[in-house]
Amino acid sequence: MDDAGAPTARRRRVVHGVLLALLLLLPPAAMALGEPFYVSLATRILIMALAAASLNLILGFGGMVSFGHAAFVGIGGYVVGIAFVHAGDGSAFLGLLPGTTNGLVLLPLAMLVAGLIALPIGAVCLRTTGISFIMITLAFAQMLFYLLVSLRRYNGQDGIAVWQRSSLPWPIDLNDRVSFYYLALAVLVAFLALTHRLVGSRFGRVLRAAKDNERRARALGFHTYRYKLVAFVLAGAVAGLAGALFANATGFVGPSYLRWDRSGDLIVMVVIGGIGTLAGPALGATLLMLLEEFMPEALDGLVPGLGEHWKIFLGPILILIVLYARRGLAGLIDGVPGGALWRHLRPEPEPGKPPRRWRKRR
């Protein structure tokens, strides 16, 4: 959360309220139109938005460019998948833990396991900064990827078909797509509210201070390492929850959940949505997943066969966004009085160079 002025804050509240109202109305509208597919698609988008929002906590507010966040999503998914396998044949995980499909156990367990794996990984990665941090988070995610590929008990490369959804107490029923949708929405809104509170709290202020100038924050007496590690573990745990939900939504979990380009996708969602903003990651997740869903078809309509290569357009679009539109979609919410589009497209001043209005004054 950047410290926006009062008018901007009010505008944000209004826009967030409108977006939430639209999201609440989506299932009845889609069902009335006889398009239940859109409810399922929207559910998957909400779950990915949760994963992107968890990444935003460390990337946007903590300045930690983690290129391995999909690993924790995958771990969460595998908790559901592995528990399902053992529930199916009555065996026990490592001969100790029996399988289950009880969501009240699985969802917290997914968070716990993802958080516990994030702890040592974060502890090692956070010893470094900058380029090393990016490379090491990527490397550890790849390590977990290969580990899961090598587990023949859980079908290795092919992954696990989870054809029984986790059971949750009434009134939530994951087999009912509308009920699942509202659960995903509630979880996302709850996490965004938590993020909002957290970022404004002492903890969040230290985290942001460490992002802006770590040396200064340390000189003020804060153990920035500990704060960053807590944020890293929390983000990992929430990503695990998103993974557990996603495994339920798609009925499948496999090593592809943890592949490096999934981590890249999460970063893309955060950045095109608006890094370090509350609604940004959700907007970015929506845009990217809608593109993924509809762009191939649209391109095939133009030139047959072009659809499967839609990423050849996504790549250059990403480069252009990086070069010219760094505030993301959330920047559109704030609006900029006077020549909004032009201001929006203007690249940020280069680091080390004072903004233009300062230079003029000298």
Added chain:
Amino acid sequence: MDGLLLVEQALNGVQLGVMLFLMAAGLTLIFGIMDMINLAHGSFYMVGAFLTATFTGLFDSFVLGLIVAVPLAAAVGVVVELVALRTLYRRDHLDQVLATFGLILFFNELVKIIWGPVPLRLTPPEFLSGQVELIPGAPYPAFRLAVIVVGIAVALFLWVLIGRTRLGMRIRAGASNREMVTALGVDIAPIFTAVFALGAGLAGLAGAMAGPILAVEVGMGEQILILTFVVIVIGGLGSIKGAFVGAVLVGLVDTFGRVLLPAAFKLFLDPSTADGVGSSLASMSIYILMAAVLAFRPRGLFPAYG
């Protein structure tokens, strides 16, 4: 497990190591000098492999194909540097990650459109297709041996280039203190481009030589890229020496891990469990090595600057 097998595996490890070194040498210089992370480095490797496959078919000669393909891969690197990456040097790392991630998507799809989704086969040249008996009784594929020789030759070339020439002096100076070099009146932009071309060319060479050993397919670049990152983290950012030591270390640990760990677990576990646990651990071995190095030396074995 006899001695000859160990020798063969050691050679395999060194061969993987020099391949990784070709990738890591260029990438670590780009990190060191430009403080830039380039995820698309693996794309040059892939482009090098595909171009070599095409030209090998065209000229009916692997060596000619390689000689044409490697400079072309370097040229692709120069174009990418001039068009997209030049503006990113002064941006933060997140921007670089995102833009070069975009480049990977672009190159992967472009290669898929040009060459199709089916992996290509690349056969080593006739004179290297046989086996060589280095030690009596231990035949070893001649092509893999040639890869090792080329890799060591490149390492020597880089050692001379970086350590003994004027360009190398400027590259080293740029890696240790970019502002100071610029202040002393050296125009650093052409040096950046030259380093980029060198890095892309070496990646292309690695791709060309990997062709006959692995499959030439879309996505091959990212697999080796992540291994290269591990090499660079272990060796230390910006250090050629670190890249060499790290690469050989990773190559050996990975190769021996895959052979020895399942065998070691068989000593006290039943064979199928041992295979499972051993191969799981083997797939993690280099990352555990990386974590261990970082625990003691967060900046790698041979940090180049700072």
